Amino acid sequence: MSLSDTELSDLRAFVGTMIPASARYGMPGADDDLIFADIVKNIGRDLDDVRTALGRLAGIAKLDPVRRLETANAFRAEGGPTLVAIARVILLCYYRDDRVMRSLGQEPRPPFPKGHVVEQGDWSLLDPVKARKPFWRSAS
Amino acid sequence: MHDKVDVLIIGSGASGAAVAWSLAETKMRILCLEQGDWVKPTDYPTNGRDWEARLFGDFAINPNRRARETDYPINNGTSPIHVVNFNGVGGSTIMYTAHYPRLHPSDFRVKTLDGVADDWPVDYQTLEPFFAENDRMMGVSGLAGDPAYPLHHPPMPPLPLGKSGARFGKALNKLGWHWWPSDSAIATTDYDGRAACINLGHCTPGCAQGAKASTDITYWPHAIRAGVELRTRCRVREIVTDDSGLASGVIYYDAEGEEHFQPAEMVIVACNGVGTPRLMLNSISARFPNGIANSSGLVGRNLMLHPFALTYGYVEEPLDGNRGPPLNLWSQEFYETDPRRDFVRGYTLQLHRGTGTIVEAITSTIHGRLPWGEDHHRVYRQLMNHRLGMSTITEDLPEEHNRVTLDPVLKDSNGIPAPRIDYTMSDNTKKMMAHGVARSKEILEAAGASNFGVEAPILNGGWHLMGTARMGTDPERSVVNEWGRCHDVKNLFIVDGSIWVTSGGVNPTSTIQALALYIADTIKQRLSSATLFD
Numbered sequence: 001m002s003l004s005d006t007e008l009s010d011l012r013a014f015v016g017t018m019i020p021a022s023a024r025y026g027m028p029g030a031d032d033d034l035i036f037a038d039i040v041k042n043i044g045r046d047l048d049d050v051r052t053a054l055g056r057l058a059g060i061a062k063l064d065p066v067r068r069l070e071t072a073n074a075f076r077a078e079g080g081p082t083l084v085a086i087a088r089v090i091l092l093c094y095y096r097d098d099r100v101m102r103s104l105g106q107e108p109r110p111p112f113p114k115g116h117v118v119e120q121g122d123w124s125l126l127d128p129v130k131a132r133k134p135f136w137r138s139a140s
Numbered sequence: 141m142h143d144k145v146d147v148l149i150i151g152s153g154a155s156g157a158a159v160a161w162s163l164a165e166t167k168m169r170i171l172c173l174e175q176g177d178w179v180k181p182t183d184y185p186t187n188g189r190d191w192e193a194r195l196f197g198d199f200a201i202n203p204n205r206r207a208r209e210t211d212y213p214i215n216n217g218t219s220p221i222h223v224v225n226f227n228g229v230g231g232s233t234i235m236y237t238a239h240y241p242r243l244h245p246s247d248f249r250v251k252t253l254d255g256v257a258d259d260w261p262v263d264y265q266t267l268e269p270f271f272a273e274n275d276r277m278m279g280v281s282g283l284a285g286d287p288a289y290p291l292h293h294p295p296m297p298p299l300p301l302g303k304s305g306a307r308f309g310k311a312l313n314k315l316g317w318h319w320w321p322s323d324s325a326i327a328t329t330d331y332d333g334r335a336a337c338i339n340l341g342h343c344t345p346g347c348a349q350g351a352k353a354s355t356d357i358t359y360w361p362h363a364i365r366a367g368v369e370l371r372t373r374c375r376v377r378e379i380v381t382d383d384s385g386l387a388s389g390v391i392y393y394d395a396e397g398e399e400h401f402q403p404a405e406m407v408i409v410a411c412n413g414v415g416t417p418r419l420m421l422n423s424i425s426a427r428f429p430n431g432i433a434n435s436s437g438l439v440g441r442n443l444m445l446h447p448f449a450l451t452y453g454y455v456e457e458p459l460d461g462n463r464g465p466p467l468n469l470w471s472q473e474f475y476e477t478d479p480r481r482d483f484v485r486g487y488t489l490q491l492h493r494g495t496g497t498i499v500e501a502i503t504s505t506i507h508g509r510l511p512w513g514e515d516h517h518r519v520y521r522q523l524m525n526h527r528l529g530m531s532t533i534t535e536d537l538p539e540e541h542n543r544v545t546l547d548p549v550l551k552d553s554n555g556i557p558a559p560r561i562d563y564t565m566s567d568n569t570k571k572m573m574a575h576g577v578a579r580s581k582e583i584l585e586a587a588g589a590s591n592f593g594v595e596a597p598i599l600n601g602g603w604h605l606m607g608t609a610r611m612g613t614d615p616e617r618s619v620v621n622e623w624g625r626c627h628d629v630k631n632l633f634i635v636d637g638s639i640w641v642t643s644g645g646v647n648p649t650s651t652i653q654a655l656a657l658y659i660a661d662t663i664k665q666r667l668s669s670a671t672l673f674d
Contacts, residue, residue, distance in 0.1 A: 025521075110191050121305050
């Protein structure tokens with residue numbers, strides 16, 4: 001079962017309130033066409049929780065931007081598993097969008113097969129610890 | 141009806157794989173039944189753009205969330221810590237961080253040294269050659285000379301320090317506290333057909349590179365080449381006994397749900413500290429009305445989980461984020477008992493790198509750190525790749541009321557009763573955890589971090605499952621003897637974390653496997669002297 005048109009409308013208003021577009025940072029909003037489509041596609045196993053959350057957010061699409069944010073923050077303040085579920089599905093789609101990743105200075109790619117470079121670091125930092133006497137307790 | 145095998149192993153994870161490989165040299169007919177599948181390296185999340193998202197789906201650490209066909213549900217009851225695992229060839233070594241410390245010598249003698257719980261019937265010295273053998277088989281990186289441990293020599297050099305490690309090193313030096321590069325079951329050089337780590341950074345839900353040592357790519361290829369049969373998608377319902385009270389085999393369901401009886405001369409259980417008592421409690425007969433090998437009443441009791449506390453903060457300098465294995469250093473400064481503290485025993489501090497972009501966004505949203513609306517983007521930039529975290533692994537002392545039982549309602553897809561967890565944290569553990577969190581904040585402050593977050597205990601932190609079929613010499617106070625054989629059933633062995641007497645305060649996989657190799661070695665010696673079933 002999928003979300004109704006009314007639920008989709010409220011969801012889109014909510015995600016755009018949660019993460020709006022930012023010209024300053026060159027970021028799309030979570031209500032961007034591509035990102036929102038990804039969110040809807042990935043609700044999957046969280047459908048019941050998302051639907052419950054949307055029940056608490058019902059009518060948000062009809063509010064002005066100020067009231068939308070008030071409503072969203074009131075929902076957030078209530079907390080609970082439905083908040084976690086809806087926030088999770090939004091964030092895990094938003095923070096893998098190519099434009100978002102590039103704006104954050106991240107390469108939009110999977111970790112494999114290229115991997116990453118991690119500096120060895122200064123192992124001389126360990127010298128004071130190496131100088132320490134063994135301190136494990138003998139059990140014999 | 142299948143042909144009778146000499147040795148039937150249930151579970152192909154950390155201990156089942158080790159015992160299968162060790163026994164293979166006997167040339168006995170050995171069969172391992174595994175309820176899950178092989179996992180292909182191409183299936184691991186780091187192959188795709190949705191790599192981080194899958195941590196909340198088909199590669200979730202909590203089996204109730206993951207809910208694969210091969211998983212069984214777990215009723216976590218009122219436990220503040222939920223059990224996590226993986227079911228497949230390699231078991232939970234598929235889904236672990238590969239942080240690989242050994243127990244310390246003192247961990248085997250807690251009664252003698254500290255007057256609590258019980259001593260183990262084996263000691264560090266006895267296990268030392270098996271630790272070394274296991275390090276070679278799994279492929280362990282690290283650095284010899286840690287003053288917190290007896291001298292040992294990991295076969296590969298340590299994981300890179302990185303930006304976060306350098307921060308921690310300087311901070312701990314400032315405080316005068318111990319730190320050291322972790323023993324880690326991650327290949328830092330090409331090793332035994334495995335490629336070296338390339339810092340994919342998302343190690344826990346499986347390593348696409350094959351650098352992380354899960355037993356499907358370490359022990360199993362060797363065991364299978366040596367003649368061991370590994371049969372997947374076989375979920376064991378119960379261990380069956382004959383008229384003499386010996387194990388005669390098991391009943392299992394295949395992938396199609398068809399029931400089979402597999403006869404065996406001896407049975408070895410390796411299903412972890414929750415799966416093993418579940419199986420034993422489900423194995424009821426006239427002789428064993430309360431579960432097989434349970435005359436002590438201790439099957440399922442004394443569950444230990446190592447309650448974890450996560451403490452983290454943020455620094456101004458960008459750090460490693462999720463690049464590189466997430467754990468590469470430990471501190472054992474507070475490991476041993478100190479009479480000046482208000483608790484006995486102690487804990488390990490694991491020093492972390494950061495998190496991925498999605499995990500940072502989700503956790504910071506849940507904890508109210510990341511605003512919604514216009515300011516979201518500015519604040520997020522101050523968080524992403526700026527996190528410095530650490531976790532406290534507390535030693536969990538055995539308490540009989542912490543236990544695994546069978547849920548009266550919940551069942552798996554084959555209709556087998558599921559486990560129920562009843563668990564509370566002791567006052568000693570709570571004090572220890574508070575101490576660990578306070579010390580963690582001191583370290584983070586010394587490292588220049590602020591804006592602290594704490595999760596104590598970590599809800600989905602039941603990685604380490606121990607104590608539910610404890611070993612000992614007294615059949616009234618233990619389930620298995622000092623070499624893993626059940627007191628009540630002389631051809632039934634247990635080799636996983638269930639048999640631990642106490643938990644120590646370190647990740648258990650290294651010691652679980654060393655103990656499995658020790659038991660396998662004892663089995664081989666007793667086969668030679670024809671005393672195995674005496």
